[in-house]
Amino acid sequence: MSAVSAGRVRGRILSRIALALLYVFLYVPIIVVIAMSFNSGRSVLRWEGFSLDWYVKAFSPGPLMSGLQVTLIVAFASTAIAVVLGTMLAIGVYRYTRGPLARSLATLPAFIPDILLGIGILSMFGVVKFAIGMHSVILAHASFEIAIVAAVLLARLGSMDRSLEEASTNLGASGAMTFLRVVLPQLAPAIVAGAALGFTLSLDEFLMAFFTTSTNSQTLPIQIYSMVRFGVTPEVNALAAVMFVVSLGAVLLAQRIIMPLMFRRKP
Amino acid sequence: MTSTHLLTIRGLQAHYGQTHALKDIDLDIEAGGMFAILGPSGSGKSTLLRVIAGFEQATEGELMLDGRDLLSVPANKREVGLMFQSYALFPHMSVAKNIAYGLEAERLSRTEVKSRVAEAIEMIGLEHLADRRPAQLSGGQRQRVALARSIVKRPKLLLLDEPLSALDRQLRVGMQSELKRLQRETGMTFVIVTHDQEEAMSLADRVALLRDGRIEQLGTPAELYERPNSRFCAEFIGNSTIVEGETVSEGVLLAGFGVLPLGVPKGSSIGERVLAVIRPEQVHLGAVAGAHGAQVRGTFEGASYLGGAADAEVQVGDTALTVRCPSMPHFEHGAEVGVRLDTADIRVIAA
Numbered sequence: 001m002s003a004v005s006a007g008r009v010r011g012r013i014l015s016r017i018a019l020a021l022l023y024v025f026l027y028v029p030i031i032v033v034i035a036m037s038f039n040s041g042r043s044v045l046r047w048e049g050f051s052l053d054w055y056v057k058a059f060s061p062g063p064l065m066s067g068l069q070v071t072l073i074v075a076f077a078s079t080a081i082a083v084v085l086g087t088m089l090a091i092g093v094y095r096y097t098r099g100p101l102a103r104s105l106a107t108l109p110a111f112i113p114d115i116l117l118g119i120g121i122l123s124m125f126g127v128v129k130f131a132i133g134m135h136s137v138i139l140a141h142a143s144f145e146i147a148i149v150a151a152v153l154l155a156r157l158g159s160m161d162r163s164l165e166e167a168s169t170n171l172g173a174s175g176a177m178t179f180l181r182v183v184l185p186q187l188a189p190a191i192v193a194g195a196a197l198g199f200t201l202s203l204d205e206f207l208m209a210f211f212t213t214s215t216n217s218q219t220l221p222i223q224i225y226s227m228v229r230f231g232v233t234p235e236v237n238a239l240a241a242v243m244f245v246v247s248l249g250a251v252l253l254a255q256r257i258i259m260p261l262m263f264r265r266k267p
Numbered sequence: 268m269t270s271t272h273l274l275t276i277r278g279l280q281a282h283y284g285q286t287h288a289l290k291d292i293d294l295d296i297e298a299g300g301m302f303a304i305l306g307p308s309g310s311g312k313s314t315l316l317r318v319i320a321g322f323e324q325a326t327e328g329e330l331m332l333d334g335r336d337l338l339s340v341p342a343n344k345r346e347v348g349l350m351f352q353s354y355a356l357f358p359h360m361s362v363a364k365n366i367a368y369g370l371e372a373e374r375l376s377r378t379e380v381k382s383r384v385a386e387a388i389e390m391i392g393l394e395h396l397a398d399r400r401p402a403q404l405s406g407g408q409r410q411r412v413a414l415a416r417s418i419v420k421r422p423k424l425l426l427l428d429e430p431l432s433a434l435d436r437q438l439r440v441g442m443q444s445e446l447k448r449l450q451r452e453t454g455m456t457f458v459i460v461t462h463d464q465e466e467a468m469s470l471a472d473r474v475a476l477l478r479d480g481r482i483e484q485l486g487t488p489a490e491l492y493e494r495p496n497s498r499f500c501a502e503f504i505g506n507s508t509i510v511e512g513e514t515v516s517e518g519v520l521l522a523g524f525g526v527l528p529l530g531v532p533k534g535s536s537i538g539e540r541v542l543a544v545i546r547p548e549q550v551h552l553g554a555v556a557g558a559h560g561a562q563v564r565g566t567f568e569g570a571s572y573l574g575g576a577a578d579a580e581v582q583v584g585d586t587a588l589t590v591r592c593p594s595m596p597h598f599e600h601g602a603e604v605g606v607r608l609d610t611a612d613i614r615v616i617a618a
Contacts, residue, residue: 163355171369172343
C-alpha cells in the first residue's frame with residue numbers, strides 16, 4: 001500500500017531468507033553425510049547410485065563396532081556414576097553452602113576445556129599409578145558429567161519451593177521419607193535431563209577419551225578419527241547417520257516426555 | 268503444668284543471623300478458639316511461628332504444648348500443624364495423596380488412612396476433586412486442601428501462616444467463615460500468624476500484637492482497637508487520627524482542638540504530654556446544639572466514598588482529622604464545618 005508497508009514487507013522477506021539460510025548452514029553438512037551414506041560407490045564426492053552396503057559394513061564386526069561397544073559402556077557407566085554423585089553434590093551444595101563459590105566449583109568442570117581436564121586426569125592417574133583403560137575413561141567422563149548433572153539440578157533446586165520439604169517434615173515425615181517422596185520426585189525430570197545431557201556428551205567425547213584410554217579400549221570417536229585421517233570412508237557416514245537419527249529420537253523423546261513432566265511438576 | 272493453657276511460652280529468645288528476632292516472649296494460648304499473632308514484617312512473628320513449628324531454634328526460654336516441652340522435640344514429632352502461606356502442596360501428588368501423606372508418615376493402617384482421608388475431603392467439600400493435582404485447583408481449593416492435610420492429622424495446635432493473604436477479596440469472606448467453621452467442628456486451637464490486622468481482627472478471639480520481637484499488646488480485637496496502649500498499636504490497628512496534647516485539670520488540651528474532657532492515662536499528672544487516638548467513628552460532621560461531647564470547628568477538605576459510608580477529611584488546626592459519615596457529605600472544599608467528638612470513647616495514651 002504505502003512506502004512504509006512495502007518496506008516492512010521487504011524487511012520481512014529478507015528476515016525469512018536469513019532464517020532459511022541459517023537452517024541451511026546448520027543442516028547441510030548433516031544432510032550430505034546422510035545422503036552419501038546411501039552412495040553405492042566409495043567416493044565421498046560423486047553419487048554413484050543407491051545402496052545400503054555401507055550400513056551393513058558399518059555394523060559388521062570391526063573397529064567401528066568395538067568402538068561403539070566401548071563408547072556405550074563408557075557412556076552408560078559414567079552416566080550412572082554421575083547421576084548418583086551429581087545429585088548428592090547438588091543437594092549438598094544447595095543445603096550446606098552459602099555464597100557462589102561452592103556452587104561455581106561444583107559446576108565448573110562442565111565448562112573447563114576438555115584438553116585441560118584430559119591432561120589433568122591423565123597426569124593424576126600417573127601420579128597415583130593407576131592403570132589406564134576403559135575404567136579410566138569412565139572416571140574421566142564421570143568427572144565432567146557429575147558437574148553437568150549438578151548444574152542442572154542446582155537450577156531446579158533453586159526454583160523448588162523450599163516449604164515443600166518443611167511441609168513434609170511438619171506432616172511427620174522422616175528425613176528419608178521427605179527425600180524419597182517429596183524431594184526426589186521434584187528433581188526427577190532434572191535428573192533425567194542432566195543424565196541425558198551427560199550421556200550424549202560422553203557419546204562423542206574425544207579429547208579426554210583420547211588421553212585416558214589404552215589402545216585396546218578405544219571409543220567410537222577415536223576409532224572414527226583414526227579411520228578418517230586418510231579420508232572419510234562411507235561406513236563412517238552410515239554410522240554417523242545412525243547416530244544422528246538416534247540423537248534426534250532422543251531429543252524428540254525428551255521434548256515429548258521430559259518437558260511435560262517438568263512443566264506439570266511446576267508448583 | 269499449672270493451667271489449662273494449651274501453649275505456654277516463657278522468656279523465649281531467638282536470634283536469626285545477626286538479628287535478635289525474639290526478645291523475651293511470654294504468651295499463653297488457651298485450648299480451642301482462634302488466636303492471632305499479629306505484627307508488621309520484621310516484628311518476629313514469622314520467627315515465632317517457625318520456632319513453634321520447630322524450623323528455627325530458640326536460644327533461650329520455654330515452649331510447652333499441653334505440658335510437654337517442645338523445644339527438645341524434633342519438628343516432625345511436635346503435634347503442631349502448619350498451613351504454609353504458599354500452601355506447599357506436593358505438586359506431584361493428587362489431592363487425596365496430599366492429604367494421606369501425613370497419615371502414612373504415622374504408619375497408620377491403609378484402611379484407617381483411607382477412611383480418614385475420605386472424611387477430611389468431605390469436610391472441605393472437595394470429594395469430586397480427590398484425584399486432581401494441585402495445579403488443577405483454584406487458589407481457594409488449594410487452601411482447603413492444605414487445611415485438610417493439616418487437620419487430618421489431628422494436631423493439638425494448628426498454625427496458619429497468613430491464611431487469607433493470597434486470596435482475593437471475594438474469596439476472603441468465604442474462607443473466613445470456612446476457617447471459623449472448621450475450627451468449631453474440629454475443636455482444635457488455631458493460631459493465625461499475619462501482618463494483616465483485618466485478618467487478625469476478623470478471625471481471632473485474642474490477638475498478640477508483636478513489635479521488634481516483643482509483645483506490644485495482648486487482648487481481644489475490641490480491646491486492641493478501643494484501648495490501644497501505645498501509638499504503635501493505635502496506628503497499626505484500624506484507622507485513627509493521632510493528636511498530640513497535654514493533660515490539664517479539666518481533661519486534655521489538644522493542639523487546635525482546645526481543652527476536651529477526655530479520660531487521661533492512669534497515674535498521669537497534670538502537664539504531661541499525651542496522645543489522643545481519635546477513630547473516624549468517634550467524630551461526626553455538623554454542629555448540634557446541646558449534643559453530648561465536645562464540638563470543634565474545622566475546614567472541609569474532601570471525602571472518599573466507602574460504600575454505605577464515607578470518610579471526610581476535616582482540617583482542625585494542624586490536624587487532618589478523618590470523620591466517618593453515614594453518607595457522602597456535600598460541602599464545598601474549604602467550607603467551615605462543625606465536628607462533634609464522642610469524648611467518652613476517645614482514648615488518650617502517654618506520648
